Amino acid sequence: MxxxxxxxxxxxxxxxxxxxxxxxxxxxxxxxxxxxxxxxxxxxxxxxxxxxxxxxxxxxxxxxDPVVDEAVIEAIRTEPDLTGWGTSTLEVRLAEAVVDVVPSIDRMVTVTTGSEAVAYAVRIARAHTGRTLLVKVQGGFHGWSDAVARNVISPPDRAYGMDPLSAGILPEALEATLIAEYNDLESLRTLFDEHPDQIAGVIVEPIPHNVGALLPAQGYLEGLRELTAARGSVLIFDEVITGFRHALGGFQQIAGVSPDLTTFGKAMGNGYAVSGVGGSAEVMREAEPAQGGQVAIMGTFNGNSVACAAGLATLGYLSSHxxxxxxxxxxxxxxxxxxxxxxxxxxxxxxxxxxxxxxxxxxxxxxxxxxxxxxxxxxxxxxxxxxxxxxxxxxxxxxxxxxxxxxxxxxxxxxxxxxxxxxxxxxxxxxxxxxxxx
Ligand SMILES: Cc1ncc(COP(=O)(O)O)c(C=O)c1O
CATH class of the missing domain: 3.90.1150.10 (Aspartate Aminotransferase, domain 1)
Known part of the structure; x- marks a missing residue:
């Protein structure tokens, strides 16, 4: 060195x-x-x-990428830097662009990181169902927030057991998340049977890229959709990696399966910090005060000009190419x-x-x-x-x-x-x- x-x-x-x-x-x-x-x-x-x-x-x-860099530079020159007041043209345009390309999304909110998007998705799912438990699969990673911070690359002796990602998390927060196996609908069905009417949501990366690339077996994602709907649970696709990368409409477009909520980030801004959570109007209503929703979305930097310009430029490039x-x-x-x-x-x-x-x-x-x-x-x-x-x-x-x-x-x-x-x-x-x- x-x-x-x-x-x-x-x-x-x-x-x-x-x-x-x-x-x-x-x-x-x-x-x-x-x-x-x-x-x-x-x-x-x-x-x-x-x-x-x-x-x-x-x-x-x-x-x-020159298209994205130019859009960011232009936004710095012509848009307000940060006002913390009302909404801005770029925020609305970015939401329109996402709603346009991801069919399962009627409404979205723009945040800064994928972890925030997931934390909100979990709250929305709990608020929507009035239930507390969450299910994720062993190996799935969804950022650092408490509800999902367990069981990613677990060693054999901790896989499927309690394997926290970090110290400092309330045990109750970790225990409220149950672990299923990817590509194994039976493991999810068992959890639903063991905890009737208690599971608020199931969160899954459609391809669990945080442990490489496990591909969904024929019928698995459809099965997740059917099972969660039948048990009154919210299906969350965490497309923070797959979103915009594998197809403009995310992996859900390729699979032909519509989750209730989708989280996205990473590739969305081609390196600039922009992420989001969106979903059906019915479920996203929980984040809409005018509709009686009580999930508060907050963030000083949410929807800032640079982030939105980068997102718009990336999605614009992908749409036109x-x-x-x-x-x-x-x-x-x-x-x-x-x-x-x-x-x-x-x-x-x-x-x-x-x-x-x-x-x-x-x-x-x-x-x-x-x-x-x-x-x-x-x-x-x-x-x-x-x-x-x-x-x-x-x-x-x-x-x-x-x-x-x-x-x-x-x-x-x-x-x-x-x-x-x-x-x-x-x-x-x-x-x-x-x-x-x-
Ligand atoms: C699938 C998935 N969800 C959520 C996150 C968290 O995103 P961020 O690092 O932007 O907080 C990641 C990050 O790697 C991820 O891979």
Whole structure:
């Protein structure tokens, strides 16, 4: 490491609690990304990386996309910075744009982060049903708020049991959330039977991308819809990752399933902080004082000009470039096929799963359908593979099960270079005995 990086690390240790401002950003070398442009980021040492991390998926079109940057600059020049008064043209236009492309959303509110969107969705679900319990699946991540802060990448001994994400949460808040298994309707049905008329809502990422990419089995999302409706519960699709990324109308558009509430964020502003929660007029009424709703939505920065301009520009670009999805999905398929070929040729027990422009490398023998299959994942192999790819100039989060993202700035040549580098990395790791064999 250069003196500049060592110095920054030392300074951070003294004033930034935990060195980084979000727990999963602490991944060792490189410590600091100093520049980002298109498909690439550059660290403080000047080393370039093809960016598959994409800020946990917040970068969709590419870094510093000119359309989004220009819209933000224009908003800074021409819009009020922040007034904390009434509503603004950009806020209304952004809500119109979202309502226009996501069929299940009649009304929405704009907030800053996905965690806030989820916290509001949970409150709305509780207010709507007058019930207290919430269900999430093992492996699902929905941000830091108390109700959902449990059971994400749980070790085998804590999976399905109590596995809090943090200290400092009231046990009652965690215990009011029950854990089901993804792709297993029976596990949800059992919870409904055990807690009749008590479950306010079921929250699920339509593809649980926080543990890679488990794909919904035929009929699973439809089954969730039917079961929640039959039991009087609110169905919340957390599309903070999938929203706008896999299709303009979110994964719900692809699946043809309409949840009652949807949360979204990340890719919505292509790197600028804008998120939201929306849903049917009937359920969103809980957040409308004029309709008797009593869920208060508050936030000094909600709907600020920069956030709304970024959201509008991103959605505007995607609406006017439908080929974006075809292109990024084809690149995603190309990298998935290429990497699977590398592992198969090397006799490694690895499985590439993904959707659209995303993919994950699981070190398991067969396909993963639910979290139970992921308990067999070889975490050390996951870390070693991503670390070897980082060393070769491909930024991949060295945390087991983490997904990669292809942004709109990627090219076929980028993908082909990735597959070549992976072949080299895998050969080296196999020689070291670091990867599981078939
Ligand atoms: C599915 C999902 N929901 C909610 C969140 C929380 O979003 P934020 O980090 O913007 O608070 C995340 C963040 O990774 C997420 O992946």
């Amino acid at each position: 250069t003196a500049e990086i060592t110095d920054l690390a030392t300074r951070a240790e003294q004033v930034v609690a935990g060195v980084v401002n979000s727990a999963t950003r602490a991944n060792g070398d490189p410590l600091t990304i100093a520049a980002a442009e298109g498909a690439y980021v550059t660290d403080l040492d000047g080393k370039r990386y093809l960016d598959y991390h994409a800020a946990f998926g917040a970068i969709l079109l590419g870094h510093h 439908p080929e974006f999805y075809e292109r990024t999905h084809a690149l995603g398929a190309r990298v998935r096929t290429g990497l699977q070929g590398v592992f198969d040729d090397a006799g490694v027990a690895a499985r590439i799963q993904g959707f659209g422009g995303t993919f994950t490398t699981y070190f398991i023998p067969g396909e993963a359908h639910g979290y139970r299959d992921l308990l067999a994942n070889d975490s050390a192999a996951s870390r070693a593979f991503h670390r070897a790819m980082i060393d070769r100039g491909f930024l991949m989060l060295p945390i087991p099960m983490k997904r990669m993202h292809v942004s709109g700035a990627f090219t076929e040549a980028d993908v082909d270079r990735t597959v070549d580098a992976a072949a080299n990395a895998v050969a080296e790791l196999v020689a070291q005995g670091a990867l599981p064999r078939r």
